[in-house]
Amino acid sequence: MIEMISIFSSLLAMPAVPPAEVLSASDLSWAGFIVWMPLLSLVLCGLCAAFKVQSKAPAIITIVCLGTSFLLTLLLWNSYTQPETIHLFDWLQVHWDDGSFVANFALYVDSLTLLWMLFVTGLGTMIAVYASEYMEHDVGKGYARFFAGISVFLFAMTCLVMGDNLLMLYLGWEGVGFASYWLIGYFYQKPSAVAAAKKAFIVNRIGDVGLALAIYFIWSTFGTVQYDEITTVLRSESYDASFGGWTVHAIPYLLMLAAFGKSAQLPLYVWLPDAMEGPTPVSALIHAATMVTAGVYLIIRTYPLFMLDEYALPTVAWVGGLTAFLAATIGMAQYDIKRIMAYSTISQLGYMFLGLGVITSYGAAYHVFTHAFFKAVLFLTCGAIMHGFAGQLDLRRISGLRKMKGWKIVSYTMLIGCLCLAGFPFTSGYFSKDAILAEAFVTQGPGFKFLGWLAIFTAGLTAYYTFRVWFRVCAGPVHFEPGDELHGDDPKSFRPHAPRFAINFVLITISLGALLAALPYFVPNETETIQGGWVAEMVYDSPAYAGVPQVAHAAIDSHDVGHGTIEQTVGHGDILGMDPHKAMYYISAIVGFIGIAIALFFHLLNRGAADKLRSKLLSSRLTRWLPTAMENKWYVDEVYIALIRSxxxxxxxxxxxxxxxIIDGAFVNGIAALPRAGARWFSPLHNGAVQSYAISMIGGAVLIALLMLYMPEIVSYLQSLSSQQTEVEQAMLLMGGMP
Amino acid sequence: MTLWLLLLIPLVGAACIFVTKASIAKWIALGVSSFVLVVSILMAVQFDQWGTSQTGLVSHVAWLSQLGVTLDVGVDSVALLLVLLTTLLTPLCVWGSFTAITSRRKEYYAWLLILETAMLGVFSAQDLILFYVSFELTLVPMFFLIAIYGGKNRAHASVKFFIYTFTGSLFTLAGFVYVAWQYQVSQYGVWSFAIHDLAQFASTSLSYSEQCWILLAMLAGFAVKIPVFPVHTWLPLAHTEAPTAGSVILAGVLLKLGTFGVYRFVLPMVPEALVAYAPAIAVLAIIGILYAALICWVQDDIKKLVAYSSISHLGFCVLGLVALNPIALEGAVLYMINHGLSTGALFFLIGMMYERYHTRDMNSIGGLAKKMPVWSFFMVFFVLASVGLPGLNGFISEFMCLMGTFIATADASQWPGVLGPEYAAIAAIGMVLAAMYLLIMVGKVVFGKLKEPNQDGALSSLPTDLSPREIGILVPLAALCIWIGVQPTVLTDAMRGSVEEVLAPYPRLVQQEQEAPSTPIVLEKEDQHG
Amino acid sequence: MADRLWFLIPELILLVGAITCAIGGLVNTAAIRRGVGFIACAFLAVACISIPFVYTTEHLATADTLLPNIGKYVKFFAALIGILLVMTSGGLMDRKYEHAIAKGKATFSALRTSGGEYHALLLLSIAGVMLICEARDLIWLFLALELVSLPTYVMVAISRWSKVAQEAAMKYFFLGAVSAALMLYGFALLYGATGTFVFTEMVDVFAAQRAEGGISVFGQIGLLLAIFGLCYKIAAAPMHLYAPDVYQGASAAVTAFLAFIPKTAGMLAIIMLCTLVGWDENGLPPAIEMALWVVAVLTMLLGNIGALLQTSAQRMLGYSSIAHSGYMLIGVIAGPPLGIVAVLVYLVIYGATNTSAFATLACLSRDGDRVDSLEDISGLHKRSPLAATSLAVSCGSLLGIPPLFGFWGKLLLFAAGIAAGQLLLVLIAVVASAISAWYYLRLIGLSLLSSTTPRSEGVSVTLRWPLIAAVLSAIIAIGGPLVLTSLMADAEQAVVMPEE
Structure with a gap:
């Protein structure tokens, strides 16, 4: 078991990496191509679109470019020794006398970056391969557009992960949001797809505002937006607990807003289920494996800043825990398998945030890593089914898939994915989830124990709804109905199109990856002080974490009942009297089994029982709300519409x-009408009669002349009047009488 | 003399147009405006004062010596950037009008060229009166462009546009003359309208209440032009009725005359008053951002939507102008350029759509991606630039403006200001709303099921999708959007010196204000016979 | 005395011209009759040319008037704009009659023509303006003013076939008499207050009174009444009431004349009267200043507001002419040197551009009848781009759109006003200018933008000379700013007081 706290204490003793060394990186400039390759792919795909290329060329281009990116990432990982900054070009620099805002287009390579980049580029490449077959019906139409979108996404994601400053992260952050908009709205003639794309972008924008404000706060507090420099400030002698005043306390919450938007957490998760309108590879790549984990990445990257406020990490934990639970309940009641996967993604992301909140960035990162693989598998199998059954996704209408010809690989890779997701013992999901669950009991914090139990319960729900899908779709008697995307096929003589080589190849590869993702847990790491295997090393070697002992120290010193303390004897919690790390092996396994068993009963052995249970719940007035609310996603969308949108x-x-x-009519036109009104008022004066003119003229002249001549007298008389009045008033006031 | 040359070439072109046939008027206009563009680019290349606060390309021309009025021209880096924006947009507008304008062509192109001269005059004037003359002169061509070539309600729109802005700027003129008079008094009878002299004089020698009045007088002209809530209502009307090129110029350059005026006059001339009034102006800007954004949301007329979005966007620019620190001010200047590019392009795109379908109603048109993919691509591109997608131009300036507003707190060590995080945070909601209304617009018009209005007969001889000419108009704008998005530092470095000089007195004044706040509203009237 | 006669050479030239015209108009030869306008122009041109020779330094040294140099400026430009005014009325007089004679349908009868007397009266009236410049006492001033006014009464009435014109002439005459009486009473009181008619002596008396604490009440009342009387000439409130009716009733050429020549005369006279009491550091004496202030404000606002609702182009321009008097009063209030310079410059600018507007109307006709309704000029650009553009340019100039000539005039007035501390007055002027944009834009829009209506279809340009005048003055409105510096220099020289 990873002894989080001891790592913490050991980090305290570690000498920090001086920034001067960090910045000496001339030999790694080729790493820029990790970023440029997707961009190249974008340009080439764009050209393909412009010249209406009628072949699979865009796919090949994309696969080659992304593959190169992946290989380069591997190379970079191989040659990685210490954090380095790779300057590509100056982006935004504002200097003045004694201050500056510098955000270069530069890459920051440390172990955390590499961890993320490995699965981003790797999975990106694999999914591009998958899509080359999946999207083939669109060759010559939207094919190039699709792969251009994938390239944009990969470009933005590499910027997000590899950028050396928050502004680059912001570039990637909005970029992936835009790519998501592009790809969700891929079927742009479908109003629901357009609406979903719009919703995704706008909800993400809310988070982006949080990020932008956070960047302002960080810059105004630390004078920089570069990660290493922020770390330097935090590490400097001048730092103390009161650093930066109230602004530092706002930073983590704004970052949270951003992270919750991007990673679909409460209350900003509503866009993710709708995002399933996009083609399935997109859902797998963007909305399961990579983009949605950007929120986790952001928080890990800025982890020290979360230490600056006492309640920041507990908030993260609570939001994560509640989201995990809520999404799981919704997932249980859905019938569309892709949507179930979407809710499961939200739920799993909730786990990751729970992990972050209870100070196991390692657990969170590991869960991101394993989740990327198994959720990609699950989505891709869903996609294969959707592809093969003409868009059919209702789990009630497909059954016994594993017995159909050509669908074996899909069924069993799906099983692997389900096992991982359900946390079946010794799968990758099992280890990564346990790391989080256990830590909820280890770390002391407001209600963390409750969250731990809630998460365990949710794990059971997860196992249940995961296998609900598998038992319904892959097991049982053979039965299917085609969906509505027949492309001219006759629904009666419909035969499912079994996936061909590319899809199967990708499914096998990624599901192998999902299985193998358990291994890093056992791979010993080079640094002996860190336990927990390779992933742990990758996380803890990032200066964003390792370089801030003083922050951690301050955060811990500043409040006594916080989120864990250095001293093991004080802080290390327990579960039912056992060490949580050990206990969790058993507890989560048991919970998982129970969940799978219930699913087995309701969805394979006795399929009618589930419907009976549902109708029973619905018939009772007391319990009716539960299935209704779950099926209607707890009405969060409706609440949004009622409270904000409308x-x-x-x-x-x-x-x-x-x-x-008012403004134009009354205010502007009203003023403009005044002269005309005046004209009407004065027009009787010009009545055309000479005698009245003469009287007006002479009268007016005399009047003015008299007025002017006696002006001083009039003025002084008026003044005397008003002064008399005030005297009278004063007298009355003195008498205490009437006003 | 180069600048005078630049100012006179379009006028000569306009004169040439009057004596030629209508059919070649457009080619003359295109040739002349392109030539001006080339000259201005050469000027920019030769310009030695990039990054400094100095004024370059100065030429002195004596004029009304009795009043100290001169025809001195010259540009500093900021003005030159805006000159380049003008010279870029004008040929594009000319080119963009080739098919749209079929009647009274000679006048049309002549007015466009005169308008170019007037706009260039505003940016290059070194004399208050020359500035004012150019500022007002822009109204006349625009009035005719709207009134002759506009939509159904053009008469009302053009008159409203003219009178509204004319009235506002008359007060500005009065303010200018007041400053000049005070200067004359201090100089024992020697009048001068030189911007530099007056700015220096006004900022140091005028009393606080005088500065307040002058600030209000100048805002009367500039705020209407920008436009700032609540004096914005002429803009949607003018935009909806104006022909495409008119809208492009209006949004691209004419609105910038107001913000440029604030930059050029309000900031250097009345610093004390501005420090006191900045929060009020910022509040109006923020109201404008949110208010106009919400109005955009419920618009059916696509052109009106983009017009209101200009009000919303320029709110950010104004915010940057009154934040009183370099990052915000550079952001604001950049915003002027960026807004000119992206919103200008949006108006072009709407014009191209209008030429084909003769409607701007978003409910009667939709799903054009199917029929006009190239148009749709550009539409989405410029909408994204407008929304502020990082990597494109809009983001940089919006980010800088908000950032500058954010750090403009009284306790900031370097550039204390009178705004702060709360202003930036509320204004930032505008970012979400911008995404909302623009994407809704894109969702309706570009995406969804193809919906075309009932066209009675062959309305347009244009191809269904964009012609090479139209693509040729959009490509330079798109390229610039990307270039500025990637290399904004080139521009921010170029304008640094000017910006810092403008801002030099502010830190001290803000500190004073902090120690002894002055009443922001002066209610007592000046003695009319004083 | 001989020295003073020397300065009257331009007037004498015009007098000879008037006689020549009057005779020429009665000649049996049609060509000569038609050439009367040219004769008038020629005499005006000669008067113009003579001025530099008349106002030489050595002669000026002998001058004993209050503002010895002002004549040079005023006479020159009065004659110059006089040429434009003559052109404006070119071909207007006896048009139908001459046409009938040419066709042989009528025979020439001296009693039925009016061309000769019209031009003679015109020249006389201009000579009256010139005479004002040489006034050295109140009597001269009064006589000169009447010389300006009396011919104009006849000129208004000279359109014998038009009942409107007759009515206008009646009103003009009666009300003019009332105002003259007012003015004369004022002059009498001034004499009572100072004991002299001679300006140079009055100046000393007033200076002495001011030094003692203020001008006597008699003096003040006298000045006020005199100024109000003069307000009639410049059509300033409250003496402006006649103006819309008369301007509408008279033919366009005459209105152009009315809007410039009597206004110049009145302005000059007011400047002279104000010079008598003088501007100290606080401006005019409070009562005078306040009165002028009120008059200026009322004039600007009533003029501009009144124009808004009009449907007759001439009446609208009449109101506009009222408003311009208001602007000019700002300069009078501001005082020398800048204020008076501004007024003098503004007079020239206003004269030139205003003439253009009326000349455009004068050149138009529908079936030989004069056009007056706004609707008649609707869509003018389709029938005569030149006339439409001239009208638009002159309206733009009157509105004060930079860089047209009118803007500079307004700038000078505003600058003078502000420099005199009259901020509120200038702000009111600003508002008034903004209001004026409504109706000027309406004229511009009608002429350049609107489409032809059935009514306006028959309207066309029938007279050549007014059109040329209109175009010429439009060119002045555009190109005038080029000579602004020297114009202003001349005006500055004009208000130089003689060294004591």
Whole structure:
């Protein structure tokens, strides 16, 4: 078991890496091609689109480029010794007398970057291979557009992960959001797809605002947005607990807003289920494996900043734990397998945030890593099914897949994915999830124990809904109905299109990866002080974490009942009297089995029972709300519409009318109408009669002349009047009488 | 003399157009405006004062010596950038009007060229009166462009546009003359309208209440032009009725005259007053950002939507202008350029759509991606630039403006300001709303099921998708959007010296203000006979 | 005395011209009759040319008027714009009659023509303006003013076939008499207050009074009444009421004349009267200043507001002419040197551009009838781009759109006003200018933008000379700023007081 706390203490003793060394990296400039290759792919795909290429060329281009990126990442990992900055070009630099804002287009390579990049580029390549077959019906139409979108995404994601400053992260952050918009809206003639794409972008934008504000706060507090420099400031002598005033306390919450938006956590998760409108490879790549983990990445990257506020990490933990639970309950009640996977993704992301909140960035990162593989597998199998059954995704309408010809690989790779997701013992998901669950009991914090139990319960739910899918779709008697995307096939004589080489190859490769992802847990790492295998090393070797002993120290010193302390004897919690790390092996295995067993009963052995149970729940007035609410996703979308969207829209309508009738109508046109009104007022003066003109003229002249002549007298008289009045008033006031 | 040359070439071109046939007017206009573009680029290349605060390309021309009015021209780096924006957009506008304008062509192109001269005059004037003359002169061509070539409601729109902005700027003129008079008093009777002299004089010698009045007078002209809530209502009307090129110029350059005015006059001339009024201006800007954004959301008319979005966007620019630190001010100047590029391009795109379908109603048109993929590509591209997608131009300036606003707190060590995080945070909501209304617009018009309005007969001889000419108009703009998005430092470095000089007195003043806050509103009237 | 006669050479030239015109108009030869306009122009040109020779330094040294140099400036430009005014009325007089004679349908009768007397009266009136410059006492001033006014009464009435014109002439005459009476009463009081008619002596008396604490009440009342009387000439409130009716009733050429010549005369006279009391560091004496202030404000606002609702182009321009008097009063209030310079410059600018507007109207006709309704000029650009553009340019100049000539005039006035501390007054002027944008834009829009209506279809340019005048003055409105510096220099020289 990883002894988090001891690592913490050992880090305290570790000498920090001086930034001067970090910046000496001329020999790694080729690493820039990791970023440039997807961009090249984008340009080439764009050209393909412009010249209406009618072949699979875009796919090949993309695969080659992304593959190169992956190989380069491997090379980089191989030659990695210490964190380095690779400067590509100056992006935004504002200097003045004694200050500056510098955000270069530069890469920051440390172990954390590499960990992320390995699965981003690796899975990206594999999914591109998968898509080359999956999207083939669109060759010559949207094919190039699709792969251009994938390239944009990979480009943005590499910027996000590899950037050496927060602004580059922001570039990637919005970039992946945009790529997501692009790809979700791939079927742009489908209104639901367009709406989903829009929703994804806008909800992400809310998070982006948080990130932007966080960057402002960080820059105004630390004077820099480069990770290593922030670390330097935090590490410097001048740092103390009161550093930066109140602003530092705002930083983690704004970062959270960003992370929750991107990673689909409460309350900003609503876009992710809708995002399933995109082609399935997109869901696998963006909305399961890579982009949605950007929030986790952000928090790990800025972990020291989360130590600056007492309640920041507990908030993360609570949001993560609740999201995990809530999404799991919704997932249980859905019928669309892709949506189930989407909710499971939200739920698993919740676990990751729970892990972050209870100070196991290692556990979170490891879960990201394993989840990327097994969720990719699950999505890709869903995609294969959807592809083969003309868009059919309803788990009630497909059954016994593993017995059909050509669908064996799909069925069993799906099983592997399900096992991992359910946390079946000795799969990768089992280890990574346990690391998080255990830590919830280890670390002391507000309600962490409750969260731990909730997470364990959720793990059971996860096992249940995961295998609900598998037992329904892959096991049982053979039965299927085609979906509605027949492309001219006759629904009666419909035969499923079994996946061919590319899809099967990718499924096998990734599911192998999902299985092998358990191995790093056992791989011994080079640094002896760190336990927990290779992934742990990758996380803890990042200066973002290792370089801030003083922050951690301050965060810990500043409050006594915080999130764990250095001293093992004080802080290390327990579960039922046992060491959580050990206990979790058994508990989670048992919970998982129970979940699978229930699924087995309801969805394979006795399929009618599930419907009976549902109708029973529905028939009772007391329990009716439960299935209804679960099936309707707890009405979060509706709440959003009622509380935010509609009021704003009504406000917009009101403003629009206000603008037209009040500002323009009353205010502007009203003022403009004054002269005309005046003209009407004065026009009787010009009545055409000489005698009245003469009287007006002479009268007016005399009046003005008299007025002017006696002006001083009039003025002084008026003044005397007003002064008399005030005297009278004062007298009355003195008498205490009437006003 | 180069600048005068630049100013006169379009006028000569306009004169040439009057004596030629209508059919070649457009080619003359295109040739002349392209030539001006080339000249201005050469000027920019030769310009030695990039990055410094100095004024280059100065030429002195004596004029009304009795009043100290001169025709001095010259540009500093900021002005030159805006000159380049103008000279870029004008040939594009000319080129973009080739098929749209079929009647009264000679006048049209002549007015466009005169408008170019006027706009260049605003940016290059070194004399207040020359500035004012150019500033007002822009109204006349624009008035005719709207009134002759505009939509159904053009008469009302053009008159409203003219009178609204004319009225506002008359107050500005009065303010200018007041400053000049005070200068004359201090100089024992020697008048001068030289911007530099007056700015220096006004910022140091005028009393606080005088500065406040002058600030208000200048805002009367500039705020209407920008436009700032609540004096913005002429803009949507003018935009909807204006022909495409008119809208492009209006959004691309004319609105920038207001912000440029703030930069050129308000900031250096009345620093004390500005420090006191900055929060109020910022609040108006923020109201404008949110208010206009929400109105955008419920618009059906696509052109009106983009027009309101200009109000919303320029709110950020104004915020950057009054944040009083270099990052915000550089962001604001960059914003002027970026908004000119991206919103200008959006108006071009809407014009191209309008030429084909003769509607701007988003409910009667939709799913054009199917029919016009190239148009749709550019539409999405420029919408993203407008939304502020990082990597494109809009992001940089928006980011800098908000960042500058954010750090403009009183306790900031380097550039204390009178705004702060709360202003930036509220304004940042505008980023979300911008994404919302623009994507809704894109979702309706570009995506979804193909929906075309009922066209009665062959309305347009244009190809279904964009012609090479139209693509040729959009490509330079798109290229610039990307270039600025990737290399903004080139521009921010170029304008640094000017920006810092403008801001030099502010840190001290903000500190003073902090120690002894002055009343921001002056209610007592000046003695009318004083 | 001989020295003073020397300065009257331009007037004498015009007098000879008037006689020549009057005779020429009665000649039996049609060519000569039609050439009367040219004769008038020629005399005006000669008067113009003579001025540099008249106002030489050595002669000026002998001058004993209050503002010895002002004549040079005023006479020159009065004559110059006079040429434009003559051109504006070119071909207008006796048009139908001459046409009938040419066709042989009518025979020439001296009693039925009016061309000769029209031009003679015109020249006389201009000579009256010139005479004002040489006034050295109140009596001269009064006589000169009447010389300006009396011919104009006849000129308004000279359109004998038009009942409107007759009515206008009646009103103009009666009300003019009332105002003259007012003015004369004022002059009398001034005499009472100072004991002299001679300007140079009055200046000393007033200076002495001011030094003692203020001008006597008699003096103040006298000045006020005199100024109000003069307000009639410049059509300033409250004496402006006649203006819309008269301007509408008279033919366009006459209105152009009315809007410039009497206004110049009145302005000059007001400047002279104000010079009598003088501007110290606080400006004019409070009562005078306040009165002028009120008059200026009322004039600007009533003029501009009144124009908004009009449907007759001439009446609209009449109101606009009222408003311009208001602007000019700002300069009078501001005082020398800048204020008076501004007024003098503005007079020239206004004269040139305003003439253009009326000349455009004068050149148009529908079936030989004069056009007046706004609708008549709708879509003018389709029938005569030149006329439409001239009208638009002159309206733009009157509105003060930079860089047209009118803008510079307004700039000078505003600058003078602000430099005199009259901020509120300038702000009101600003608002008034903004209001004026409405109706000027309406004229511009109608002429350049609107489409032809059935009514306006028959309207066309029938007279050549007014069109040329319109185009010429439009060119002045555009190109005028080029000579602004020297114009202003001349005006500055004009207000130089003689060294004591």
């Amino acid at each position: 009021p704003l829209w009504i406000l917009g309508k009101f403003f629009s009318l206000f603008d037209k009738y």
